[in-house]
Amino acid sequence: MTTPGPLGSAEAEHRGLERIRLSPRGRSLVLAAAGAAWCVALLVWAQHGLDEALVRQAAARDMQGLVVSLARVASKFGMAVIAAILLAGLVASVFRESWRRHRSICLVTLMSFAISGAAGDVLKDLVDRPRPAVEFSDLSLPAGTSSTDAFPSGHSTKSVALALPFLVFVAGWRGWRGLARLSVAGLALSVCASRVVLGAHFLSDVVGGLAMALSGLPLAVLASNAILGRMTPSDTDRAVRIWIVVYAVLIFVLWKLS
Numbered sequence: 210m211t212t213p214g215p216l217g218s219a220e221a222e223h224r225g226l227e228r229i230r231l232s233p234r235g236r237s238l239v240l241a242a243a244g245a246a247w248c249v250a251l252l253v254w255a256q257h258g259l260d261e262a263l264v265r266q267a268a269a270r271d272m273q274g275l276v277v278s279l280a281r282v283a284s285k286f287g288m289a290v291i292a293a294i295l296l297a298g299l300v301a302s303v304f305r306e307s308w309r310r311h312r313s314i315c316l317v318t319l320m321s322f323a324i325s326g327a328a329g330d331v332l333k334d335l336v337d338r339p340r341p342a343v344e345f346s347d348l349s350l351p352a353g354t355s356s357t358d359a360f361p362s363g364h365s366t367k368s369v370a371l372a373l374p375f376l377v378f379v380a381g382w383r384g385w386r387g388l389a390r391l392s393v394a395g396l397a398l399s400v401c402a403s404r405v406v407l408g409a410h411f412l413s414d415v416v417g418g419l420a421m422a423l424s425g426l427p428l429a430v431l432a433s434n435a436i437l438g439r440m441t442p443s444d445t446d447r448a449v450r451i452w453i454v455v456y457a458v459l460i461f462v463l464w465k466l467s
Contacts, residue, residue, distance in 0.1 A: 228437050229317050229378060231430045239377075239426050246420035254360070254413035264341040267408030268348040277351045280403035284364060287400035289463040291371045291393050296456040298389065299449065312445075315452055317374040317433045322367055322459075324432065325425030329366035329418065333358040341408050350408030362410040364467070365401045365418025372397035373426055 231239070253259055270277050299315045338360040342350050357363070372393040379386055401419070404410040440448060 228434055229313055229374075229430050231377075231427060235377070236427055239423055243420050243423035246416055246423060250361070250413045250416040250420055253416065254411070260341075260411040260413055261345075263405055263412050264345055264350070264408050265348065267341075267352075267406060268345070268350050270351060270406070272349075272351055276406060280351070280406040283396075283399040284403040284407060284409070285467045286464065287396045287403070288364070288368045288371060288467060289460050291368060291396050292456055292460045292463060294389055294392055294396075295371070295375065296453065296460065299453055299456060303446075303449065311379060312449060312452075313433065313437060314374050314378050315456070316436065316448075317378070317429050318371055319452065319455060319459075320429035320432045321370040321374050321422070321425055324428050325370040325422045326363070326367045328425060329361050329363055329421045332361060332421070333363070336360045338414070341411055348408075352404075352407035352409035355409065359410055360414045361417030361421050362401070362404050362414040363418070364404050365410070365415040366421045367418075368397040368400035369419050369422035370425060370429075373422055374429065377426070 295315055295318055298311060302312050337358055340355050340357070340359045342348075342352065342354045375393050376390055379390060382390065401415050404415050405412050
């Protein structure tokens with residue numbers, strides 16, 4: 210059984226395990242999008258004028274205003290809500306046959322989050338770019354100060370890494386699929402936008418996070434298929450239970466640490 214997404218598919222093999230197929234065209238498009246995002250991020254950083262203008266705009270916002278309040282909510286809870294939507298689908302797959310074909314996407318999402326998130330954190334340490342609050346210490350920004358580096362944005366990287374596999378590999382915009390895809394896309398975008406609105410990151414940091422998540426997707430597919438290829442039919446239900454626990458822990462961590 211094959212469920213085609215925009216760039217690939219989830220295939221349920223005869224042994225009952227689901228594998229993810231990122232088509233050659235899909236892989237090329239994802240890598241091209243990643244390359245374009247890296248170029249845009251570096252160009253905006255080098256030009257610096259747009260980054261600075263948006264930081265100064267953030268400093269001019271009403272700290273208690275609606276825009277800043279909504280941005281704080283999105284920044285703190287957005288990733289946890291994306292993970293909760295994915296967890297709901299995974300739990301539903303235990304009870305509904307039609308949802309089981311999408312189980313492997315939840316594993317790809319975990320791999321995407323882990324690979325892109327870890328790579329982004331390493332790149333942050335290597336690049337060592339200061340946050341807006343450090344570079345523009347004369348400004349009072351809604352986000353306040355942070356002890357971590359700026360490029361790429363961790364919130365941007367991880368929110369897009371959580372949303373991307375679901376958007377790429379789940380097909381259709383009707384019914385629950387359409388609602389879920391719109392929800393995770395909107396939440397990921399709101400998290401990314403919130404980091405600029407709050408002055409927590411430069412725009413180039415956020416675009417760099419998008420580029421990191423796109424770059425990590427093909428590796429997440431490879432890692433997931435390597436795991437799925439070693440599983441037997443008797444492993445499937447146990448693996449799903451483990452993934453459910455992992456998602457529950459992830460939601461708690463994202464909620465507490467964001």
